[in-house]
Each structure stands twice: as C-alpha cells, then as structure tokens.
Amino acid sequence: MLSCLRSDRTLRPLFAAVLMGAVVGLSLLWTQTGIHVSGVFALLCPPATVEAAQAPNAFSCSIHSAAADKGWIAWMVGGIFAGAFLTSFWRSRGLRFAIERGEGVRPLTRLVLAAAGGLVVGVGSALAGGCTSSIGLTGSALFSVAAFAFLGVFFLGGFAARIFFGRFWNV
Amino acid sequence: MSESLSSLLIGVLFGASLDLAGFGSPRRLNDQFLLRDFSMFKVMFGAIVLAAAIYLLMQALGFFPAPDSLIPTLDLAVLVGGFLLGAGLVVGGYCPGTALAGAAGGRLDALLFFGMMYPGYRLWVWLEPRMNLDFHAALAPSHLSMPDLLGTPRIGVLIGLGVACLLGWKLGDHFEARSAAKRAARRT
Numbered sequence: 001m002l003s004c005l006r007s008d009r010t011l012r013p014l015f016a017a018v019l020m021g022a023v024v025g026l027s028l029l030w031t032q033t034g035i036h037v038s039g040v041f042a043l044l045c046p047p048a049t050v051e052a053a054q055a056p057n058a059f060s061c062s063i064h065s066a067a068a069d070k071g072w073i074a075w076m077v078g079g080i081f082a083g084a085f086l087t088s089f090w091r092s093r094g095l096r097f098a099i100e101r102g103e104g105v106r107p108l109t110r111l112v113l114a115a116a117g118g119l120v121v122g123v124g125s126a127l128a129g130g131c132t133s134s135i136g137l138t139g140s141a142l143f144s145v146a147a148f149a150f151l152g153v154f155f156l157g158g159f160a161a162r163i164f165f166g167r168f169w170n171v
Numbered sequence: 172m173s174e175s176l177s178s179l180l181i182g183v184l185f186g187a188s189l190d191l192a193g194f195g196s197p198r199r200l201n202d203q204f205l206l207r208d209f210s211m212f213k214v215m216f217g218a219i220v221l222a223a224a225i226y227l228l229m230q231a232l233g234f235f236p237a238p239d240s241l242i243p244t245l246d247l248a249v250l251v252g253g254f255l256l257g258a259g260l261v262v263g264g265y266c267p268g269t270a271l272a273g274a275a276g277g278r279l280d281a282l283l284f285f286g287m288m289y290p291g292y293r294l295w296v297w298l299e300p301r302m303n304l305d306f307h308a309a310l311a312p313s314h315l316s317m318p319d320l321l322g323t324p325r326i327g328v329l330i331g332l333g334v335a336c337l338l339g340w341k342l343g344d345h346f347e348a349r350s351a352a353k354r355a356a357r358r359t
Contacts, residue, residue, distance in 0.1 A: 008193065013210050016192035017217025023184045024218055025225030028237045031177045035185050037267040041292040072178040079182020080268060084190040084275035086183075091190070097277045100197055100264070110280055117263010118270070118284035120255050122291020125267060127299075127306065128252020130243065132266040133185075135253070137215065139243050141222035143317040143328055146245035150253040151215075157257025162204040165261050169201040 009091040024137050031072070034138025037080065038125035039073045102169045113168060186272060195272035197264025197280070204261055207350040209343025216336045223329055242314040248306035263287075 004015040011019065027034050089095055101110035125131045128150065130139075136154065139147025192214045193199045202208035230236060243249055260266050263284045265273055270288070273281025299306070311320075317328045 006193070010193035011191045013192075013213035014217065016188065016210070016214045018221060020185075020188040020192060020214055020218035021221025022225065023181065023188050024222035025229075026184070027181045028222065028226050028241075029229050029234055031174070031181055032235070032237045032241075033178070033181075034237070034241050035181070035268070037271065038288065038292070041289055044289070044292075072174045075175045075178040076182035076185075077271065079179040079184075080186035080189070080271045081182075081275045082179075083183035083186025083188075084195060084272035085186075087187045087190040088195060088272075088276035092276070095277045097279060099280045100273070100278050101280070102198065111283055114263045114265075114280040114284045115287045117259045117261075117265070118287030119259075119291040119294070120262060121259035121266060121270075121284070122288035122293075123295045124252040124255030124259055124291075125288065126252075126292045126295035127248050127255065129248060130252075131268065132215075132256060133268045135243050135249065137219060137222070138241060140219040141226060142237060142242050143223065143325065144242040145311060145315045145317055145320050146243040146249050148317070149245055150243070150249050153250050153253040154257040154260075155212075157254035157259075158204045158261050159257075160254075161258035161261035162201075166201070166205055169198060169205060169261075169264075 020137075021141075024141050028138070028141065033072065033076075034141075035076070035133040036073050036130070036138075037077055037133050038122075038131040039070065039134065040077045041122070041125070043070060043074060102167075105168050109168075113165070185268070186275065189268055189272040190276060194269045195276040195278065195281070197269075197273065197278075200266075200269060201261060201264065205350075206346045209340075209347055213340055213343055216339055220329070220332050220336050223332065227325055227329060239314045242316060244309050244313045245311040245315060246307050246309050247304075250310075251306065 004011055006012060010016070024035060085095075099107045099110055101107065121131075128135060130150075132154065135144075135147050135150045140151060189195065193210060194214075199208060200211055203211040226237070256266055263280075265281055265284050267285070267288060270281045270285040274285055317323075318325045321328065323331075
C-alpha cells in the first residue's frame with residue numbers, strides 16, 4: 001500500500017492537497033475570511049483615508065484596508081507559526097537551526113538573497129493587496145478571475161527569476 | 172467561539188498543512204521552477220479544487236456565502252504584485268506563508284526573509300503616492316468570477332478546473348520522471 005508519507009515525513013502531494021484544501025474550505029465556511037498572511041503588515045500601516053478603506057480590494061491584505069477590525073490576522077499568523085512548529089518538531093524529532101541553501105552556496109550569499117527576496121515579496125504583497133495564500137489559494141477557491149490571473153503571473157515571475165537565480169538552488 | 176480563537180485554530184491547521192506539504196523548505200519550493208518537483212503546483216491546484224468543491228457543496232446545503240470582498244478585483248496591482256511575489260520566491264526562497272512555516276522549522280533564512288517583508292511593505296506604502304501611475308484602476312468588473320466571465324454554472328467551472336488539475340498533475344509527473352532520469356544518468 002502506498003504510504004502517505006515521504007522519507008522526510010512530509011505528505012505526498014495528493015494527501016497534502018487534501019489537507020490544505022480542507023483547511024482553505026474550512027476557513028471560507030467557518031471564519032469566512034480565507035487564509036491571510038501578509039495582511040499582518042497592513043495592521044502596522046493604517047489607511048490614509050476612510051475612502052481608501054472602502055476600495056474594492058479593501059478586505060484583502062491591503063494597505064488600503066482598515067486596520068482596526070483586522071486583529072484576527074495576527075492570531076491567524078501566530079497560528080500558522082505554531083502549527084508549522086508543531087509538525088516540524090514532530091517530523092524532525094526536535095528543532096534544529098539552519099540556513100537552508102543550494103549546494104555550493106555560501107551562508108552569507110544565501111542570507112543576502114533571502115533578505116532581497118523578502119524585500120521584493122514585501123513590495124509585491126503591498127502592491128497586490130495580498131499574497132499567495134489570500135489571493136492565490138482563497139481567491140481561486142472562490143473562482144476569482146483576478147486570483148487565477150495572479151497565479152499565472154506568479155508562476156511567470158518565478159520562471160523569469162529562475163533564469164538568473166535558479167543556479168542558487170541547484171543541488 | 173471568538174473571532175481570534177477561530178482564526179488561531181485555522182492558522183494552526185494551515186501552518187501544519189504547509190509544513191507537512193514540505194513547503195517550509197525553500198529547496199522543495201524552488202524545485203518547482205527547476206521542473207524537478209511539481210509538489211507546489213500539485214498541492215496548490217489540488218487544494219484549490221478541493222476547497223472550491225467543499226465550498227460549493229456547503230453552499231448547496233445552505234451555508235452562508237463568503238463575502239464578495241474576498242474576491243479580488245483584477246487590476247494592474249494584482250498582476251505586478253503577483254509577478255513580484257513569484258520572482259521574490261525564487262530569489263529569496265519563500266512566499267509569506269511558507270516563510271512562516273520555514274522559520275517555525277528553525278530556518279534562519281526564512282526568519283530573515285519574513286522580517287525583510289516589512290521594510291518592503293513600507294517601501295511600497297511610501298512609494299505608491301509618489302508614482303504617477305494608477306495601479307488600482309480596475310481591468311475587469313469588480314469581484315469578477317470565472318462563472319460570470321464564462322457564463323457557465325459554477326459546477327461546470329469546478330469540473331473544468333478538476334480536469335485541468337489532473338492534466339497538470341500528469342504533466343508534472345512526466346517532468347519529474349525526466350528530471351530524475353537525467354540526474355541518475357549524470358551520477359553514473
């Protein structure tokens with residue numbers, strides 16, 4: 001019988017998709033918010049005007065959204081960290097600190113690239129008004145045209161960056 | 172149950188699903204763009220189809236629909252932002268959710284990545300009003316969904332997505348087998 005786990009105790013894609021799909025579905029039915037991560041930064045960036053808070057994408061993790069009624073995002077982000085910590089602890093039988101990098105890539109180079117990538121993703125999240133979880137997963141599960149377009153350009157951006165930066169991930 | 176507690180529980184489940192999918196590892200995420208491991212495509216697309224199916228079923232059983240505001244409006248900001256998120260994932264190794272999962276697994280690069288998102292976020296807040304370009308002009312009607320665009324019932328769109336997911340899955344299997352064979356040949 002096919003095991004649902006790989007050698008590193010992660011789930012095979014089919015089982016991982018079932019689990020993640022069930023969680024996204026639950027978030028739509030129970031909290032009716034979907035999944036949000038980058039929106040936690042919007043809590044630290046209050047909107048400039050009331051009109052801006054009523055912009056079309058206002059509910060998403062947007063700089064145009066009203067910060068006051070979105071404290072739940074901080075709880076969700078804390079939960080994501082806690083959930084990933086618990087399963088990672090179980091999988092690795094403990095917590096090990098590391099800098100994960102491609103073969104032959106120096107730790108300092110990896111950290112510089114991680115910082116640069118974080119900066120780019122921060123700009124992208126603020127600009128799009130959301131991230132892979134909120135627009136990509138949640139929006140697509142609701143059949144949003146914008147969400148599918150987002151996923152299309154997301155993969156396009158990744159393949160474009162791969163032309164130069166892919167070599168840092170070769171193993 | 173309070174909004175905070177329900178959000179926390181959803182977060183715990185989602186964080187566990189990210190880590191169990193192996194998405195805390197930047198190498199596994201980037202193997203997608205090197206066409207070596209299609210886990211990211213398979214899990215994301217599969218999760219979208221399943222979540223949509225659950226949501227449609229529950230709607231049919233009378234559950235309240237999610238607010239329209241959860242359906243983003245198509246504009247230049249979504250397109251440029253999405254492109255930057257994809258590019259940033261390859262440069263830095265993560266997207267926002269997977270960076271959290273990576274940091275929770277003890278990856279210091281993930282922690283740095285997530286921390287640097289905030290200056291990036293603030294950079295755009297500072298920059299946007301200074302740019303002479305309206306990124307938020309709608310390119311399509313507000314909250315447009317695929318069934319409205321295609322004039323197809325939602326179940327039809329779900330079936331279409333399911334078929335596309337299966338085809339993509341098979342294509343992924345093909346690329347994974349080809350890549351594994353190449354690497355095996357290189358080793359011998």
